[in-house]
Structures are given as structure tokens and as C-alpha cells.
Amino acid sequence: MPTLLAVAIPARAELVIIVNPANPATRMFPSQAAQFFLGGSVMFTPIEQAEGSPIRAEFYKKVLEKEPAQVQAIWSKLAFTGKGKPPAEMKSSAEVKKAVAENPKAIGYIEKSAVDDSVKVVATVQ
Amino acid sequence: MKNALAALILPLYAASAGATDFGTDNSWHLTGFYSLTGAKVLSGSALGSSAPWTYQQWKCPCTIQGWEYTAVYEKEKGWQFDQESLLGLQIRKDFSPTLSATAQLVSRALNPNYGSRPTVDWAYVTWQPSVDSEWTFQAGRFRIPLYYYSDYLYIGYAYPWVRPAPDVYGWPIFTYNGANVTWRTQLGESEWAATVHAWTGSYEQHDDAYDTKIYWTDPTHEAWKQIVGAYVSANANGLDVRAMFMTYQDNLWQNGADGKRNYLLDVHDQRTRIMGLSANLDRDNWLIKSEVDRYEQVDAAKGLNGIYKYALFGVGYQFGAWTPMFTMSRYRTVAAPIEGRNTRYLSLRWDVKRNMALKLQYDVTKDKSEYSYPFWGDSKLLSVSLQGVF
Numbered sequence: 001m002p003t004l005l006a007v008a009i010p011a012r013a014e015l016v017i018i019v020n021p022a023n024p025a026t027r028m029f030p031s032q033a034a035q036f037f038l039g040g041s042v043m044f045t046p047i048e049q050a051e052g053s054p055i056r057a058e059f060y061k062k063v064l065e066k067e068p069a070q071v072q073a074i075w076s077k078l079a080f081t082g083k084g085k086p087p088a089e090m091k092s093s094a095e096v097k098k099a100v101a102e103n104p105k106a107i108g109y110i111e112k113s114a115v116d117d118s119v120k121v122v123a124t125v126q
Numbered sequence: 127m128k129n130a131l132a133a134l135i136l137p138l139y140a141a142s143a144g145a146t147d148f149g150t151d152n153s154w155h156l157t158g159f160y161s162l163t164g165a166k167v168l169s170g171s172a173l174g175s176s177a178p179w180t181y182q183q184w185k186c187p188c189t190i191q192g193w194e195y196t197a198v199y200e201k202e203k204g205w206q207f208d209q210e211s212l213l214g215l216q217i218r219k220d221f222s223p224t225l226s227a228t229a230q231l232v233s234r235a236l237n238p239n240y241g242s243r244p245t246v247d248w249a250y251v252t253w254q255p256s257v258d259s260e261w262t263f264q265a266g267r268f269r270i271p272l273y274y275y276s277d278y279l280y281i282g283y284a285y286p287w288v289r290p291a292p293d294v295y296g297w298p299i300f301t302y303n304g305a306n307v308t309w310r311t312q313l314g315e316s317e318w319a320a321t322v323h324a325w326t327g328s329y330e331q332h333d334d335a336y337d338t339k340i341y342w343t344d345p346t347h348e349a350w351k352q353i354v355g356a357y358v359s360a361n362a363n364g365l366d367v368r369a370m371f372m373t374y375q376d377n378l379w380q381n382g383a384d385g386k387r388n389y390l391l392d393v394h395d396q397r398t399r400i401m402g403l404s405a406n407l408d409r410d411n412w413l414i415k416s417e418v419d420r421y422e423q424v425d426a427a428k429g430l431n432g433i434y435k436y437a438l439f440g441v442g443y444q445f446g447a448w449t450p451m452f453t454m455s456r457y458r459t460v461a462a463p464i465e466g467r468n469t470r471y472l473s474l475r476w477d478v479k480r481n482m483a484l485k486l487q488y489d490v491t492k493d494k495s496e497y498s499y500p501f502w503g504d505s506k507l508l509s510v511s512l513q514g515v516f
Contacts, residue, residue, distance in 0.1 A: 031363055032317055040361045041319035042260070043312045051480075065410075069447065069477035076515045077284040080159060080216060081277045082228060082250060082264060083308070086145075105258045 014112040014126065015058055018097070018119040019044065022104045028122040030063045036107050037064055037087065038071065039078045046087040047099045047108035055093065059109050062125050155218040158516050161282040163210040163289075165191065165509035167201035172493065172503030178202070179500040182339060189491055189505040191289060193296025194279075195236055196335040199507060210289065210511075211235040212280060214247070224254045232280060240333035247280070247301070265305040271323065271357065273436075274368060274404040274417050276300065282513030286413060286442055287473045288487040289509075291455035294419060294436040298336035299350045302327035317362040324356040328374075337378065342390065349377040351395065364409035370402045376423060391430065398423040398432075413442035413451065431461040440471070447477040458494065466494035467502070482514035 017033045019025055023044075035041040037048070037059075049056040051068075060066055066074075078084035090096045093110035100106040101118035108119075115121055146156045170187025172179055179186050187201040197209035214232040221227070230248035237243050250266025271277040275290035279300075282288070289295075304327015312319050330349035337346035355372030378393040404417035416439045423432035440453030451473045458466035473487040489507040 029317070035317065035319060035362075041312055042310050043319070045258075067444070067447065067477065068480045069483065070408075070444070072480055072515065073284045076159065076281055077278045079157060080214070080230065080248075080281045080284075080515075081271070082248065082252060082268065 013055070014124060015055060015062070015109055016112045016115060016121045017063070017107065017109050017123040017125065018100050018115065019107050019122050020100055020102075020104045021118070021120045023120065023122075025122050026120075030123055030125055033107060033109075033123060034064050038066070038074050039084050042084070043105075044107040045103060045105045047096050047103075047106050048087040048089045049093070049096060049109065050089060050091050055109070055111060059125075063109070149219075153220045155220070156215065157218075158213065158215045159281050159283060159514065160213045160516075161211060161280070161511055161513045162207065163282075163509065163511040163513075164205050164207040165199045165209070165288075165507055166205045167199050168506040168508055170201055170503050170505035172500030179503070181501060181503075182343065186500070186503055187505055188502065189489075189507050190296075190340070190502055191292050191507070191509075193292060193336055193340070194239075194298075194300050195234060196238060196339045197236055201505075208235040214280065216248070223257045224259075226252050228252065238335040238339060239331060260309055260311050262308040262310075263305070264308075267301060267303050268306065268325070268327075270297075270300055270302050270353070270355070270372070271325070272297070272300075272355070272370065272372060272400060273402045273419050274406070274415075281515070282485075282511060283481070283483055283515045286415075286440075286449050286451050286475045286485075287453065287471065288485045288511045291438045291453065291469065291471070293455040293457045293467050293469050294417070294438050296336070298334045298348045299329050299331055301331075302329045302350070302353050304328065304353065313360070318360050319362065320358065320360045322356065322358050324354075326352075326354050328353055342380070344380055346378065346380050346390065348379075350398075351375040351377065355400075364407060366404075366406045366408075368402075368404045370400075372400045374398055392425075392428045393423070393430070396423060396425060396428075396430070402436075411444045413440070413444065413449065415440040415442075415453065433460045434458070435460070442473075449475040449477075451475075456494075463496045463498070464494070465497070465501070468492045468494055481516060482512070485509075485511045485513065487511075 036044045036046045075086040093114045096108040096110050097119055100108045148154045167187050184198050185200050185202055188198055190198045192210055199206055212232055212234045216230040218228040231244045232247045233244040250264045253263045269277040278284050306325035309322045328351045332347045333345040334348050337348055353374040357370035359368035375395045376393050376398045378390045379387040382388045399422045402419035407414040419436040421434040436457045438455035440451050442449050442451030453471040456468045469489055469491040471489050476484045478484050487509045491505045493503050495501045
């Protein structure tokens with residue numbers, strides 16, 4: 001019975017926004033984090049999850065509040081006018097965590113369960 | 127050309143989204159964009175009559191939808207796919223995290239500009255003092271970032287319409303060779319981010335389509351020299367405001383039989399100013415687009431009173447993959463005889479997939495020019511376009 005219950009509840013992992021531990025930022029509104037992933041600000045370097053991954057879909061919906069096509073349109077403008085490069089895409093949360101741990105300016109997002117000491121959580125998205 | 131473009135574009139449907147990286151260290155990046163655009167003039171009239179007329183080389187009823195390359199749709203030709211369709215390729219080489227070179231080549235179904243096939247729309251080097259610097263320096267060839275959509279006028283995927291309002295977007299010169307600098311910063315602890323961008327350079331286009339084909343008939347040349355421009359923009363939470371100012375010396379001439387330049391309207395190193403303000407909102411599924419712009423080429427001693435006023439305003443709402451919009455635009459000159467135009471647009475964008483959109487648009491244009499002869503006239507236009515990036 002407990003097993004059935006676990007299956008019945010969708011595995012909706014909590015999503016956290018992470019930065020490098022050396023980053024002085026301690027907390028951030030999701031809308032501030034969205035700026036970096038939409039090319040609005042270059043203060044931090046966004047690290048993207050893989051296209052088509054469930055966590056990316058959730059991040060777009062809850063944090064960016066945009067459809068994938070809208071995000072693509074925004075980056076198309078920047079990339080084809082020499083104003084920016086779309087975020088680097090990682091294959092997994094482990095890779096995102098590694099990239100953020102290696103770059104003091106990086107910002108990424110992973111499942112809360114994947115967090116460890118190598119990164120710092122600045123926001124939790126329910 | 128139509129078939130050639132289709133042959134190029136159709137395989138793109140199957141292409142995956144995103145850049146292709148290659149080279150031993152993946153330091154080369156190939157990306158691109160395309161628009162397969164067709165349009166048909168449904169009806170039109172000039173000076174109160176819908177009897178066919180001719181304006182320059184075009185058989186009207188007709189409508190100009192692209193001034194830079196003189197994309198004109200003629201009613202008698204039915205559906206035309208050869209006026210605005212294009213394919214662009216961008217290649218970037220990263221030499222280091224702070225130094226790269228980029229070139230963008232665009233192949234256009236219609237390209238009457240002299241020596242411009244394919245067009246090198248962009249070719250530049252980008253350098254930053256450090257990876258996390260707020261400063262970016264670029265040198266090479268660029269599109270002039272005049273109005274809000276000027277520098278990405280041909281990246282259809284990046285905006286909601288088939289094309290940004292032709293009432294506002296249209297110049298004889300739209301490129302510069304030179305250099306620019308960008309400074310980007312966060313405004314304190316706020317959510318506002320600001321960009322300051324300044325550029326300088328020049329450009330000379332011989333037998334340019336805009337001057338020759340639309341206005342002067344004989345091969346006409348134009349050069350914008352000593353261009354100096356800057357814009358300041360700020361954005362937060364989907365709100366984006368921008369102010370731009372640019373000045374340059376205009377030269378407009380034809381070559382005489384003796385090879386000497388005959389300057390038209392005495393436009394010779396003529397100081398000219400262009401300015402623009404825009405505010406755009408993209409929040410909670412609502413889209414609001416607005417801008418007002420002004421061009422001034424005024425010299426009382428020469429009798430020049432070239433002032434153009436431009437504006438556009440649009441409202442849209444995104445329902446998932448569907449974005450319907452209503453937009454209005456206009457332009458006017460102030461000196462007699464006045465030239466001007468008003469257009470209303472109903473457009474629908476459908477995001478077919480992440481990197482491809484299909485757009486449908488209906489335009490009603492009223493010619494407000496006070497020329498004694500029939501100019502472009504009024505028109506109703508139906509447009510469809512498949513636009514994407516890869």
C-alpha cells in the first residue's frame with residue numbers, strides 16, 4: 001500500500017536556483033533569476049538544462065513564465081544581432097551543478113534533492 | 127527561385143533546434159534563420175480609382191512591404207513568394223572565451239541592391255576585456271540598430287508579425303562599417319538591467335534599390351558618412367524601454383556623363399538626425415508594442431525640410447502556441463507635398479514547434495500622400511510566412 005501511494009503522487013521535485021558558493025548573492029526572487037535566462041541581464045551566466053527535460057519545462061513555466069518558443073525567439077534576436085550567446089546547455093542536473101561549482105558567475109537550477117555543498121541555493125521554487 | 131528556396135527550407139523542418147557546433151574543440155558555431163513569405167494583394171486603389179495604374183516599374187494595385195530591397199506585391203501577379211523570402215546563415219568562431227569572429231550571409235529571393243548577392247549583413251569581431259566584463263567591443267559590419275526592430279528586421283522568428291510595420295521600417299542605408307561599444311549593467315539592487323550601446327562608422331551603397339527604383343529611376347547612390355549613434359535601454363519584468371539618437375552626413379548623388387557626382391537636392395555632406403523612442407511589454411501573456419520615431423534632414427539655406435514622423439502601436443495576447451495581434455502604424459512627412467501612409471494589421475502567429483512559426487497577416491493600408499500622381503495607393507494584403515531559426 002505505501003508503494004502504491006508513492007506512485008499515485010506525481011514525483012514533483014522541488015526546483016532550486018543555484019549559484020556558485022563564492023557568489024555574494026544569498027537570495028533572489030525567481031523573476032530576478034529569469035532575467036539571466038532571458039538575456040535581460042548579463043550579471044550572471046545562465047546554465048541551461050537539456051532541451052525537453054521535465055525540469056526545464058517546469059522552470060520555463062514557473063520561473064520564466066514563458067513558452068519554449070518565446071524563449072527561443074528572445075535568444076534569436078540576441079544571437080543574430082551580436083548581442084549575446086544563448087546559455088550553454090548541460091545534459092543533466094549533475095552537469096549543471098558541476099558547471100555552477102566551477103564558475104563564480106554562473107547561475108543554474110536543479111532538483112532540491114540534487115543540492116550539495118558545491119553550490120549555493122538562492123531560491124526555492126514550489 | 128521560389129523552388130530553390132523551398133528546396134532549401136523544407137529540410138529545415140526536420141532539422142533539430144539549436145546551433146551546430148563543429149571543429150576539433152567545438153569552437154565553430156553554425157546557426158541560421160529563414161523566412162518563406164508569400165503575399166497577395168486583394169484589392170487596391172489610388173486617387174479614388176481602382177483602375178490599374180503604374181508606379182515606376184510596378185503594376186498597381188500594389189503595395190511595398192520592404193523598402194530596403196523594394197519588396198513590392200502586385201495584384202495582377204497573385205500570390206508572390208519571391209519578394210521577401212530569405213535564408214540566412216551565421217557562423218561564429220570562438221578564438222577564446224573573450225574573442226570571437228562572426229559572419230552572417232543572407233540569400234534573398236529579391237536583391238536589387240548593387241553588389242549585394244548574397245548580402246553580408248554582418249561580419250564582425252567581438253572582444254570583451256574579461257569573461258564577466260560589463261563591456262563589449264565590436265568592429266566590422268553591422269546592421270544599424272536604429273529603431274527597435276532595425277537590427278533584426280529579417281529574423282522573423284524573433285517577432286510576432288510577418289514583418290515589422292513597413293510604415294516605420296525602410297531606409298536606403300541600413301548597414302554600417304565601423305565599430306561599437308556596449309555597456310550592460312544592473313541598476314543597483316533593483317530588477318532593472320540597463321544597456322548603453324554606441325556606434326560609429328559609414329556606408330556607401332551604389333545604385334541602391336530604395337533611391338533608384340522607388341524615387342529617382344536613374345542609378346542613384348547614397349552614402350552615410352560620420353555616423354554616430356547611441357541608444358539607452360532598460361528592462362525589467364517584461365517591460366523594455368529604449369531611446370535612440372543618431373546623426374550622420376548624408377550624400378545622395380547620380381554620376382554625370384563626365385563621371386562627376388551630381389548631388390540630388392543638394393544633399394552633400396548633409397547633417398541628418400534620426401531619433402526613436404520605444405516601449406514594449408511582454409507580461410502575463412500580454413504583448414504591447416509601441417514606438418515613435420523621427421527623421422530630420424533640415425537645411426533652410428538649401429530649402430531642405432525633410433522631416434518624417436513614424437509610429438506603431440500593437441496589442442497581442444498569447445494563447446499557448448497562438449499569438450493574435452492588432453497593430454497600427456503610420457508615417458508622414460511634413461513638407462508639401464506630404465507623403466504618408468496608415469496601416470492596420472491583424473496578425474496571427476502559430477508556434478509550430480520550438481524553432482518554427484507559421485504566421486498569417488491581413489493588412490489594410492491607406493495612402494495619405496498628397497502627390498498629384500498615383501503613388502502606392504491604398505491596398506489590402508494577405509500574407510503568410512513560415513519563419514524559423516536553426
